């Protein structure tokens with residue numbers, strides 16, 4: 366007799382930002398080791414690599430062009446079916462926030478509450494329509510961002526995995542995600558030129574972007590900062606004064622890994 370083979374269920378989901386339909390499966394104990402290793406590491410980069418590895422193993426998608434909110438959402442969904450949808454968190458209470466105004470009563474209130482949130486019920490993607498405020502969908506890959514004087518950048522989503530501070534250079538990140546620069550021909554403005562990244566060395570692009578005024582790049586900056594994000598709605602109730610606390614939390618993956 367041989368031991369039975371375990372069947373792995375599969376699930377499908379529509380990613381909230383890209384609207385792509387994808388299928389995923391739970392990770393196994395063997396794959397959980399990837400997360401365990403990353404959990405004991407101090408490096409955010411190691412943690413991020415582990416998350417991407419799990420997603421690529423367990424779904425039919427490659428992670429390099431995922432919007433960060435889609436990436437987080439998908440990882441949470443995989444975690445929920447593999448381990449648990451309920452995540453325990455601690456909630457720190459500022460002294461002035463707890464229910465009673467009387468000093469002695471507050472003294473009895475705990476300063477830290479333990480609570481939990483559900484990946485399936487309390488996590489959502491918010492601010493998804495921001496994308497359409499600062500960019501439009503390109504005919505090919507990625508999004509088109511209008512700068513100024515009809516100069517546009519076509520860029521793709523990319524999950525920035527190197528959180529090394531000195532490498533988080535804005536122009537480098539933009540170049541990393543760049544597909545093409547679109548602009549009117551100087552001699553014949555009716556003629557629109559599409560210059561692809563492969564024909565544009567980094568130095569040339571860097572000097573080009575640095576020649577703009579800060580206000581010309583506002584749309585581009587908004588593309589990065591005013592964007593969809595993955596948020597958990599966390600509630601906690603003080604057992605002493607019965608006051609309920611509620612907060613919106615981003616950066617949820619740090620609770621898991």
Ligand SMILES: [Zn+2]
Nearest residue numbers: 463474603606
């Ligand atoms: Zn209290």
